[in-house]
Amino acid sequence: MASMSTTEVEELVYKLEQLAAEDLPPSILNDNVLRRKLREATQSLNTAVQWPSDSVHLIAYGALYSSMARVGVDTKTFEVLGGSTKPMSSEEVAEKTGVDPVLMKRFLRFYQSFRWIKETSENQFTANNVTKALSPPGGTGIKYYNTVLNPAFTALPEYFKSHGYKNPTNPLDSPWQLGYNTSEHPFVWLQSHPEHFQLFMSWLPMEREGLPQWLDMFPFEEHVARETKDETVIFVDIGSALGSQSIALREKYPQLKGRVIIQDQQHVIDAWTPNARPGIDAMVYNFFTPQPVKGARAYYMRNIMHDHQDGQCHEILHNIMAAMSHDSVLLIDDIVLREVGAPWRSTMADMNLLSALAAKERSQKEWYALLESAGLKILSIWEYAAETGDSIIVAKPKEFV
């Protein structure tokens, strides 16, 4: 253990306070590695200095954070503060949001204590990076988790107790069904709950906001789309939702020749239609049935495999493999869990999948085992966001390698 004198620790505290007093400089914010190191080091230190009752309170109040964030989003408190160029008093925020001034004062006191907003002097508040993250469009994430997933999260203890602490593998008997008192699969349930479906669709494209994206790193044109013609199908986005990654691909390579196709269930394609983009074709398709688009350059799935157990993944993969040609690659965009020291963003995602779909994130070993057993060979894995372990897994049927 590094030994530091009391004076050295005081100097460190002073330096950290200086650093935190203003917005961090671009030299830190734009350096992903340095930024992550600082985040992790301060988090470890923060944990190490907690008194026992701090730890209990910070963890036990989890439900309150979610609810209070939701209140701030619903009342537009974060948005109002984020939109102001100067600090505001609680009365001013109350007037703009229509909240009782006494209540607003209590809200703002709470938010500043957790550093979701900044208190510049007595009764003067301003936005910080967290306030901005909770303002539109990011506040959608708060609504999504608070509305759609909290019932499943809340059901976890009772679910595990009543299921003998066995690893859930049946998507029709997961914490979701207990929390919602339903027997339906979540993807079916969402079809008859428009508010929840809308939140799901809105949140998906924003989930990785601020982190590096796969197209920043993966050389798509060089690896997948060389010498294409107008009629070449270059990208089939299977289970695309509203096509965020197909849109990103078109924006990154506006000159690229060839067709981009999104595929999803009927109600999702219906939601896409009013916002359809040129250069992207939409198709209703159930990935448990034979893939109708043959010989595409890339079959891409983001966050699809992680929604399913291995048996269902095999079905989906075999449907794709039967459509692939020598020139085709499979691109799986999912988390590859680190064997040691998995980051919290990836373990949260894993518990989220467990709660909603009795599904899971996979480690590198699990990915190799899954794809090998389906008859695929992994050619490479490109980790593009160390914060989450998000990666592109490039694979081909063994007979084409």
Ligand SMILES: C[S@@+](CC[C@H](N)C(=O)[O-])C[C@H]1O[C@@H](n2cnc3c(N)ncnc32)[C@H](O)[C@@H]1O
């Ligand atoms: C977790 S979302 C991922 C969406 C998108 N790929 C993304 O990363 O933003 C899963 C998607 O799979 C779609 N889906 C679920 N079951 C499907 C099926 N049987 N056939 C086609 N799509 C399906 C859902 O409608 C949803 O859009």
